[in-house]
Structure formats: structure tokens, C-alpha cells
Amino acid sequence: MEIGVLPDPALLYLPLATYQGDMDVVVDAGQSVTMYQLVAASSGTFAATIHAPVSGEVLGVTEIAAERYLTIKNDFCYTEKALTVPDTAAWTSEDFLQYLLYAGIEGSGGARFPTHLKYRVAPSTIKTFIINGAECEPYLSADYILMKTAGAKLMAVLQIIQRMLMPDEIVLAIEQQHKELAVPLAQMAKQFGLDIALKILPNTYPQGGELQLIKSVTGIEIAKGSIPAHHGMIVSNVGTLWAMAGAFLEGKPYTERIITVSGNRSRTLGNYRVKIGTPLGHILRETQHEWNQQAQTVILGGPMMGRAAVSPLQPIHKGVGGLLLLENADPQQMNCIACGYCVDACPQHLMPLEFVRHNQEEDLHQLKAFHLEDCIACGACAYVCPSDVPLMYHIQVGKEKLRQERSDTSV
Incomplete structure (x- = not known):
């Protein structure tokens, strides 16, 4: 199984919504932008940034399905902003956090919580750093393929995290269905001088959720609304670590991600590297599908926690790990019978x-x-x-x- 690469679209729609609030656009309509240029940002506790995934012309802000997006017309020249690979060895804790914000790193598992905020802890206060490889929703396999093919990049990032956060232990949690990854990942960790514990979890849902995963790995149950770091724990998704690898090892901000295209109506199953802001209609066409709401429901994300798309212009954002085509069901809705x-x-x-x-x-x-x-x-x-x-x-x-x-x- 390999990661496919799809042609880029002519128009990209960059989401301006963040975990809390919206970003302010910092470029003007009609302006030319280079690939990796900062185009929108917000400040405050939940500060976020987003960068141009391609070079081209800013067309302005448009609304799709009641959300605001910055539209960029791709010139297909891929003129890049000059990148500088950071000197991570010289980083202070604050340098580390500021670079996470600069690069636009946020939770890739769906929540889109700003990573710079999640990691804002004093060194040595984290007992357990958990890598969430429990991709428990049906159909999704983007994190699996990353663990299988990009293990070296993930380990290089974990070296930096180990140095910055100084956790007592690092635990990689994967499900039983992916247990064949355990030995090669453990061997690779040793090559990078990392002492990583592997936790094999049963194939159950919804243990990929942050609090559920913490309980599965540590046995500790944390109340909803509590901050895991206050209990000495941080959980990061595999996709988030992969985005950090692009930033830390290549100097690239978070402008692309891996998604799974699947579902019981899908004719082309696979994992693909796509630019943030790519409209799902473009992905459907490039994978030999069509937008047909009468016959199918298109889900952005997984079948359990994803959202049904209402427009083919809706794009991939940093928290979307899948694009699923599911046959329309005909549920016979009845009144609640209080079965419990x-x-x-x-x-x-x-x-x-x-x-x-x-x-x-x-x-x-x-x-x-x-x-x-x-x-x-x-x-x-x-x-x-x-x-x-x-x-x-x-x-x-x-x-x-x-x-x-x-x-x-x-x-």
C-alpha cells in the first residue's frame, strides 16, 4: 500500500475558521502569493495560522456551507517562499512553541486543537506522552499508512519532543488489527535512541478519542473538560506528528495532509497526499467518482464522527483524515422508545x-x-x-x- 498523489486543483479554499473563532486574512484580493506564504492568522490563547499551499492569485473570501474561506487561484508554477530548516538543537521551550504556531500545526485527528497550546507545559511535568495510532473509525487508514511508510520521520520528531517536553515515558498506542507494525516501529525507535513503549489495544470504538485512549493506555479516567497535561499526560495524533515532521525537518508549514478515500460507494480505495483547501469535488473527479447526493452521502472525516458534505466546494482542512462515499440509507425514523x-x-x-x-x-x-x-x-x-x-x-x-x-x- 502506497500513498498516492493527486493533481492539484485550479482553485483552493483555505478555511478561516479555527478551533475557537476565525483567522484574519493578511493578504489582499488580487495579490500574488508564493507557496508557503502566510495568508491568514489569529491571535490570543487559541492563535492559529494558515499558509498558501500553492503559488497564485488571491481571489478573496467566499462563503461555502456557512463557513468562510480564502480562495486562491493556482498558477501551477509552485513558486516557493524561501524556506529555512530550523535549528531545533538550539531551541528553547518557547522557540519550540512559537515554531508550532508559525507552522500552523494543529490536531489532525479531527479536533484541530492548536498544538502550541497543548504543548505549553513546563519541561519534566509530563509523565506520559501518548502517540495516538488507534485509528478506530471504519474505513480510515491514513495514520496506518504513515506509521508504515514514514516511521523515520515520526521518530525524528519524537526525538525533538523528548528533548523539549522531557516526558517520563513515550507510549505508541496501536490497535490489534495493526499489530504487525509493532516490531518494525520498535526497531526504528531504537535506531533513533528512543525508548518507546508499545501498547496494543483491542479493535474497539471509540478508543481513539483522547480521554478514552488515556484510559486504555494508563487506566486513568479523566473527566471531560479536564486538561490531560494537568494530569501529566499529552496525546498527539500520528497525522499531527507527520505535519510537525514537515515543519521541523524541512521548514514547511502545514499545507498538506494524508487522507483516506474509501466507503461502500467508492470505486477507488486508497490514501492520498492532498493540499489543504482542495475541494472534495476535485478529489472525487480525480478518483473516478462524481458528486451525486441522490445516490450517496459524502463524508468529510470518518463514518462515525465525520460530517456529511453539502457542497462539492467544501475543502479538506487540517483535521480531515478521510473522504468517504457511503450509500444513502433509508432509515425508518420512529419515536424514541426509551430503551436506554x-x-x-x-x-x-x-x-x-x-x-x-x-x-x-x-x-x-x-x-x-x-x-x-x-x-x-x-x-x-x-x-x-x-x-x-x-x-x-x-x-x-x-x-x-x-x-x-x-x-x-x-x-
Whole structure:
């Protein structure tokens, strides 16, 4: 299995939304930009940056599916901004964090949490640094192929992390289905002078979530909303480490990632290197598919935690690890029968059936009382529901209402 490379699109749409808020565009419409040039940034606690994946012309900001994007017209010249490989050996802790921000590194597993903020800890305060290789959602294999083909780059990054954070131990967590990677990765770690423990996990879902993975690896259960670093732990996704490798070893900001193209409607299965901002319609065409909402649902991400796309212009962002084509189901939605299956399936010990009722009643107080914000949106509740109640819809809408309430309150 190799990583394929797709032709780049004529237009790229760079997401301006961040983990919290939006970035400000720092280039003008009509301006020419070089590859790797900074084009948007935000400041504050959750500061973020994004860079041009290609050279070309800035066309301005456009809205796609209620989100803002900076549009760049590709000139296919690939004129690069001069890159400088950082001298990581001379870094202080602050140099390390500032470079993570400069390079636009953020969580690649879906959450898009700024890596510079996650790693802002005092050296030697982290007991366990966990590499999340538990790619537990069906169809996805981008992290697997990175562990299989880019092990040396991952180890080089871990050397730097070891020096900067000084954790007591580094643990690589992979699932039983990928256990053949254990020996070669352990051997490679030794070549880089790293003492990495390997944790083989059962093939269960949703243990790829940060808190679930911490419990699987350490046996410690951390409450939702707690900061793992305060408990002496940091979890980083394999895809995030790969993005850091491009920055640390080559001086390249985070402008491309590996995604899986798959699904039960997909004719071309595989993993591909694509530019951030590549519209999914372009990827569909280049992999011999089409945009057909009548026959299929296109998911950005995994089948459980991903989001259904509503426009072929929606692009790949830094947290998208998959593009799935799934045959449209015809669920016969019925009323909730209070069977409690969703409660049993919830890894956060929540009551998803209550989210539906109180979202329909617009009762934000009760949504908070039933801890909607502790939901990790894993989709396990919807998967087991015998009545096909649209649990994830109500969870997403309810969370958006709570976010809007916070925003209104802060104004």
C-alpha cells in the first residue's frame, strides 16, 4: 500500500475558521502569493495560522456551507517562499512553541486543537506522552499508512519532543488489527535512541478519542473538560506528528495532509497526499467518482464522527483524515422508545435521548444540566439506536445553540 498523489486543483479554499473563532486574512484580493506564504492568522490563547499551499492569485473570501474561506487561484508554477530548516538543537521551550504556531500545526485527528497550546507545559511535568495510532473509525487508514511508510520521520520528531517536553515515558498506542507494525516501529525507535513503549489495544470504538485512549493506555479516567497535561499526560495524533515532521525537518508549514478515500460507494480505495483547501469535488473527479447526493452521502472525516458534505466546494482542512462515499440509507425514523441503548453505548456516561427532547424544546438550561458539552460526538449512540432517532443532528444543533449563547453573553 502506497500513498498516492493527486493533481492539484485550479482553485483552493483555505478555511478561516479555527478551533475557537476565525483567522484574519493578511493578504489582499488580487495579490500574488508564493507557496508557503502566510495568508491568514489569529491571535490570543487559541492563535492559529494558515499558509498558501500553492503559488497564485488571491481571489478573496467566499462563503461555502456557512463557513468562510480564502480562495486562491493556482498558477501551477509552485513558486516557493524561501524556506529555512530550523535549528531545533538550539531551541528553547518557547522557540519550540512559537515554531508550532508559525507552522500552523494543529490536531489532525479531527479536533484541530492548536498544538502550541497543548504543548505549553513546563519541561519534566509530563509523565506520559501518548502517540495516538488507534485509528478506530471504519474505513480510515491514513495514520496506518504513515506509521508504515514514514516511521523515520515520526521518530525524528519524537526525538525533538523528548528533548523539549522531557516526558517520563513515550507510549505508541496501536490497535490489534495493526499489530504487525509493532516490531518494525520498535526497531526504528531504537535506531533513533528512543525508548518507546508499545501498547496494543483491542479493535474497539471509540478508543481513539483522547480521554478514552488515556484510559486504555494508563487506566486513568479523566473527566471531560479536564486538561490531560494537568494530569501529566499529552496525546498527539500520528497525522499531527507527520505535519510537525514537515515543519521541523524541512521548514514547511502545514499545507498538506494524508487522507483516506474509501466507503461502500467508492470505486477507488486508497490514501492520498492532498493540499489543504482542495475541494472534495476535485478529489472525487480525480478518483473516478462524481458528486451525486441522490445516490450517496459524502463524508468529510470518518463514518462515525465525520460530517456529511453539502457542497462539492467544501475543502479538506487540517483535521480531515478521510473522504468517504457511503450509500444513502433509508432509515425508518420512529419515536424514541426509551430503551436506554444510547445510554449504555455512551463512553462519556451521558443520556443522549435527553439531548433530543431538550433540543426540540429549546431548553438550553436542561441541555447543560444533562452535560451536552461533555459529548465527544463519537456517534455510538446513533449507531445503536433501534428507532433511528437523529441523535447526532440534535447533538450538533444543541451544541451550536450553546456556543451561540456563550457568544451572545460575551458581547
